[in-house]
Amino acid sequence: MSTFTLHIELGNDAMQTPADVARVLHRLADGLANVEFGGGGRIPDVNGNTIGRWAVDEDSPLPEPPAHLADAWQRFQAGEMLDETDTRKLDEWRADCAAADGY
Secondary structure, three states, X not given: OOEEEEEEOOOOOOOOXXXXXXXXXXXHHHHHOOOOOOOEXXXXXXXXXXXXXXXXXXXXXXXXXXXXXXXXXXXXXXXXOOOHHHHHHHHHHHHHHHHOXXX
């Protein structure tokens, strides 16, 4: 069974009301129509700031991340927010895994 994971943090200037959350969810839903399973990415607010992440994981698990990504991967799996650098590195690693049929 595949798993869809969504993590959104509230409280910044662009994420104060239920309408703000709805706007982000609608935009995300529209974008997901063109995404293959096994993907994932960051969720920006209307100002372009990262407010969360989403991921679709298939049945087979990813291989163990390289040592330099282990901490960021654990934080991501725990639902913590990552900075832009860690987000980019994890996205690149996941894309490399998918390209190599690693999951």
